[in-house]
Amino acid sequence: MKKTLTFLFALLIVASAWAYVDDALSFAYEAASPYVKKGFSVREDAWGGDLGVKDQQAVQAQLFKGNEYWFCLGTDVKGAVLSVNIYDSKGNLINVETTRAGRLSAVRVEPSRTGTYYAIVTVHKSPAERTGWALVYAYK
Amino acid sequence: MQYILNAVLAACLLVAANIPLHAQKPPETVDFSSFPAQSIDDVVVPVPSEVFIVLDKLGNPNWRLELRDSLGRQSGNRAQVALLLGTVIAEGFVAVEAEDSEMVKDIGRRVLSLSKAINVEKAVLERSKSITDKAEVKDWLAVRKEFDGALSDVKDAMLELGDDDLAQLVSVGGWIRGTEVLTSIIRKNYTTDSAELLHQPALVNFFTKKLDNLSNKRLAEDDLVDRIRKLLAAIAPLIGDGEGDAIPSENVTRIHKMTRDTVAAIAFKGA
Numbered sequence: 001m002k003k004t005l006t007f008l009f010a011l012l013i014v015a016s017a018w019a020y021v022d023d024a025l026s027f028a029y030e031a032a033s034p035y036v037k038k039g040f041s042v043r044e045d046a047w048g049g050d051l052g053v054k055d056q057q058a059v060q061a062q063l064f065k066g067n068e069y070w071f072c073l074g075t076d077v078k079g080a081v082l083s084v085n086i087y088d089s090k091g092n093l094i095n096v097e098t099t100r101a102g103r104l105s106a107v108r109v110e111p112s113r114t115g116t117y118y119a120i121v122t123v124h125k126s127p128a129e130r131t132g133w134a135l136v137y138a139y140k
Numbered sequence: 141m142q143y144i145l146n147a148v149l150a151a152c153l154l155v156a157a158n159i160p161l162h163a164q165k166p167p168e169t170v171d172f173s174s175f176p177a178q179s180i181d182d183v184v185v186p187v188p189s190e191v192f193i194v195l196d197k198l199g200n201p202n203w204r205l206e207l208r209d210s211l212g213r214q215s216g217n218r219a220q221v222a223l224l225l226g227t228v229i230a231e232g233f234v235a236v237e238a239e240d241s242e243m244v245k246d247i248g249r250r251v252l253s254l255s256k257a258i259n260v261e262k263a264v265l266e267r268s269k270s271i272t273d274k275a276e277v278k279d280w281l282a283v284r285k286e287f288d289g290a291l292s293d294v295k296d297a298m299l300e301l302g303d304d305d306l307a308q309l310v311s312v313g314g315w316i317r318g319t320e321v322l323t324s325i326i327r328k329n330y331t332t333d334s335a336e337l338l339h340q341p342a343l344v345n346f347f348t349k350k351l352d353n354l355s356n357k358r359l360a361e362d363d364l365v366d367r368i369r370k371l372l373a374a375i376a377p378l379i380g381d382g383e384g385d386a387i388p389s390e391n392v393t394r395i396h397k398m399t400r401d402t403v404a405a406i407a408f409k410g411a
Contacts, residue, residue, distance in 0.1 A: 041284060044292035045184045058175055060183040060342050065333070066194035085166040089383060093168050113383040116183070116342040120170065139190050 024048060024134035027074025031104035032138050035070045040138035042072075048134035051123045058118045059135060061086075063111040070138045071119050072106045080126035082133055089116045183342045185311045187288050188233040188318035191337050196237070198334050201325045203238035207231070211250050212407025214257055219362040222306040223406045225254040225294065226313020232271070232287040234321055236280050244275035244283055251290055258306060263297035264290050305359050308350040312368060313406060315343065316399050319375075323396035327389060335387040338395065339380045348372045364409055371402050 025046055032042045047059045063069060073084040086094050086109045094117070097108040111117065123131045172180070195201050211228050214221050228250050235243040248271035255261045267290040274282040291314065298307040319338070326334045351369050354360040375398065378391040 039281075041189070041281065041288070043184065043187070044285075044288045047181055047184065049181075056175075057179055057181065058172070059181040062183055062186050062340055062343050064186075064191050064194050064337055066197050066337075067190065083166065087170055087172075091170045091172055093166055093170075095166065114336045114339045115383040118170075118172065118180075120166075137184075140193070 023076035024074045024132040025136070027076065027103045028072050028134040028136045029074070031072035031074055031106050032070065032136055035072075035106075035138045035140075038140070040068075040070060040140045042136055042138040046134055046136045047119075048132070050130040050132045051121070052130060053123050053126050055123055057121045057133075059121070061117045061119055061137065063109070063114070063117045065111050065114045067111070068140050069109050069111070070106050071109070071135060072104065072138065073121060073133060073135050075103045075126075075134075076132040077126050077128045078103065080128065080131045081124040082126075082131065083122050083124060084135060085120050085122075087118045087120060088113070089118070183346050185315060185343060185346070187284075187291065188230050188314065188321065189236065189284050189288075191318065191322055192233060192237050194337060195322070195325050195334065198331070199329055201237075201328075203234060204240065206234050206321045206324055207238055207240065207243060208407075210407065211247070214254060215409055217362070217364075217409065218258055218306060219309055219359050219364055220406060220409045221254055221257045222298075222309035223313035223316075223364060223368075225251065225258070226291075226310040226315070227317040227403055227406055228254060229287055229291050229294075229310070230314040230317035230321075232290075233284065233318070236284045236287065239278065239280060241275040241278055245272050248272050248275070251294075255294060258298070258303075259301065260294050260297035263293040267293055305354045305356045308347075308354070309359070309365070312347045312351070315347065316368070316371070316406075317403050320396065320399035320403050323392050323399060327392045327396055330389040330392065332386045335389070335392055336380075336384070338378075338387050338392065339383065339385070341376070341379060344372055344376050344379065348376075364406060367402060367405060371398055374398060 025048060036042060049057060051057055071084050071086060073082055075082050082105060084105055084107050086107055088094055094109050095107050096110055099106050119135060121133055121135060211231060212224050214224055228247060232247045235247055248268045251264055252268040255264045267286050271283055271286045274286060294310055295307040322337060351365060359365060375395055378395055380387050
């Protein structure tokens with residue numbers, strides 16, 4: 001009985017973890033939707049997870065010179081303040097334009113070189129202990 | 141009173157301009173060596189169209205010439221089927237660039253039959269139908285999105301089945317076919333700008349790491365997988381050490397020959 005309860009509890013934790021990543025992903029896609037109208041293709045693959053306040057997560061991206069990209073970040077936590085910034089492999093900031101509204105943030109970049117770049121997600125403040133986030137990108 | 145009105149006006153202007161009240165200027169530089177390893181996620185593998193559209197901007201490639209006559213034959217080997225599925229989905233992106241609706245429809249059907257062979261047919265059934273419908277009306281942007289979605293659905297379905305290894309093989313198969321097409325176009329009209337598109341060290345490292353750590357012993361020892369490990373090791377020194385390094389045309393030709401032969405090996409293994 002105890003084993004079953006432990007299993008069900010573990011299942012519940014996993015299910016709720018997926019639920020908040022899914023919610024955050026919906027917000028990330030919402031953040032990307034204005035750019036679809038401007039001819040950008042939004043990738044189906046996404047990054048996501050959860051972070052504590054002041055925590056950061058870097059994700060690697062292969063970007064191509066000649067393309068324009070929007071990285072769109074969403075969170076499931078109302079009142080949380082998150083940001084996404086893009087750096088080249090040497091650690092230099094390459095943001096061209098940033099926007100933020102509610103649970104959505106986005107940054108546009110136009111890489112001057114083809115290669116590896118890093119998107120850094122930061123939770124600046126949040127009413128929750130852990131803040132779910134999801135990041136998608138669009139290219140043109 | 142005037143003070144309060146000014147404050148309210150300022151707040152309204154900030155909201156209207158989407159400027160966060162808690163905005164913090166990001167640091168101009170960061171030191172990645174200070175990032176703990178677990179705080180850096182793996183690279184998302186780009187779909188071929190991300191690089192194909194750059195080629196379109198650089199020139200006017202003849203995409204129809206890049207399409208293969210045959211999509212290959214599947215054997216009973218799961219590694220071969222997963223790799224072949226990756227190459228076929230990549231072919232879908234080439235067919236979209238070529239705006240060849242009949243080819244796109246053939247590829248959609250082939251994606252479905254290959255998915256069936258590795259038990260993920262259900263995941264791509266809707267995609268396959270959607271690919272056909274959207275190719276019929278020549279909505280190329282939508283077809284491109286469906287191929288991206290098919291790739292993602294197949295990988296998700298494999299992960300659900302605990303087949304993470306096979307999911308990686310689909311990705312690497314797609315990347316190899318994409319690289320074959322990329323190098324084919326670059327070498328026909330070489331410029332340093334177009335060759336720079338091959339500078340993809342994070343992807344080569346990512347695939348190498350994944351293939352070196354396959355948990356399924358049978359897949360890990362598969363001769364096609366071993367061939368691809370060798371291919372990645374051979375490509376790594378040819379794609380430039382640093383961002384902006386020129387990649388000579390000889391390197392482009394070598395990468396093209398290696399990827400072309402590997403795609404042929406995947407397509408006709410055991411046939």
